[in-house]
Amino acid sequence: MVSEEKIIEIKDLVKDFKETRAVNTLSLNVMRGDVFGFLGPNGAGKSTTIRMLLTLVKPNSGTIKIFGKLLTSERKSILKDVGAIIEKPDFYNYLSAYKNLEILGRISGREVKQKRIMEILEIVGLTERKASKVKTFSHGMKQRLGIAQALLHDPELIILDEPTTGLDPQGMKEIRDLIIFLCKEQNKTIFLSTHILSEVEQVANRMIIINKGQKIVEGSVSDLLNEADLKVSVEVIEIDTAERLISQSLWAKKLLSINNHKMIFNIQIEEIAELNKYLVSNNVSVSALIPTRSLESYFLKITEEAA
Numbered sequence: 001m002v003s004e005e006k007i008i009e010i011k012d013l014v015k016d017f018k019e020t021r022a023v024n025t026l027s028l029n030v031m032r033g034d035v036f037g038f039l040g041p042n043g044a045g046k047s048t049t050i051r052m053l054l055t056l057v058k059p060n061s062g063t064i065k066i067f068g069k070l071l072t073s074e075r076k077s078i079l080k081d082v083g084a085i086i087e088k089p090d091f092y093n094y095l096s097a098y099k100n101l102e103i104l105g106r107i108s109g110r111e112v113k114q115k116r117i118m119e120i121l122e123i124v125g126l127t128e129r130k131a132s133k134v135k136t137f138s139h140g141m142k143q144r145l146g147i148a149q150a151l152l153h154d155p156e157l158i159i160l161d162e163p164t165t166g167l168d169p170q171g172m173k174e175i176r177d178l179i180i181f182l183c184k185e186q187n188k189t190i191f192l193s194t195h196i197l198s199e200v201e202q203v204a205n206r207m208i209i210i211n212k213g214q215k216i217v218e219g220s221v222s223d224l225l226n227e228a229d230l231k232v233s234v235e236v237i238e239i240d241t242a243e244r245l246i247s248q249s250l251w252a253k254k255l256l257s258i259n260n261h262k263m264i265f266n267i268q269i270e271e272i273a274e275l276n277k278y279l280v281s282n283n284v285s286v287s288a289l290i291p292t293r294s295l296e297s298y299f300l301k302i303t304e305e306a307a
Contacts, residue, residue, distance in 0.1 A: 003032045008030035012061065012062040015048050024213035046210065097148075123148070156188065234265065
């Protein structure tokens with residue numbers, strides 16, 4: 001359950017690389033229990049921000065608080081409760097999944113017992129492959145093993161940087177289901193950086209869109225999608241009559257396409273009933289009216305407006 005407690009609090013964060021400003025006065029808040037989508041096109045500053053969260057890159061200015069503590073002064077106590085995957089996780093390919101987690105636990109400086117390793121392998125769905133060499137794993141299995149590595153010390157916050165990059169649809173679904181499980185069943189807060197918009201739409205409750213290092217918009221996924229226009233599919237019996245009526249009306253400007261007995265409109269939610277009434281009152285039988293809303297169209301609209 002999401003609470004009002006701020007797990008991540010970034011304020012006026014700036015990072016320059018020579019002549020390039022990668023992150024520009026960025027501010028955001030992640031609450032306990034969030035699956036927080038960190039969205040932006042490639043080169044928007046997402047990875048740089050994550051590296052600053054993990055103290056791998058030092059900001060030029062601004063502040064980062066995690067668990068209410070200032071990162072610059074309480075780095076060690078903060079990071080012991082943070083798990084992360086940055087880009088592609090690396091493993092000892094000729095060792096088993098179990099042995100990799102055992103070694104990585106030792107490297108982290110914290111004792112990880114056999115019971116904990118087995119629990120994590122079960123969480124990520126790799127129990128049956130615990131003795132298999134990592135070199136035999138698919139890309140998706142390696143990504144799940146990477147999440148297992150991030151879970152070794154039972155962190156409160158998990159930071160994932162593009163965890164579904166390069167995965168096939170099945171692999172993406174497995175990672176998506178795992179993220180939902182970790183949040184709902186393991187009470188983890190998830191900070192999910194991605195440019196795959198459909199992933200955020202399906203797993204995140206809150207999100208931010210950044211572009212050129214700056215925040216464009218931040219809020220709940222449902223509220224932000226409510227601001228977007230709808231694509232409405234209208235299936236009719238009398239398609240010739242419907243096409244003629246629409247062509248002679250103001251609805252023509254909002255008609256995107258016609259295919260067989262289906263017309264696609266780009267309209268706002270309050271216009272759906274009005275469109276339906278117009279067709280029915282002109283003796284057109286509407287057999288189906290299906291609204292869909294896309295985070296992708298909203299994302300493109302927002303980033304284009306900010307360009």
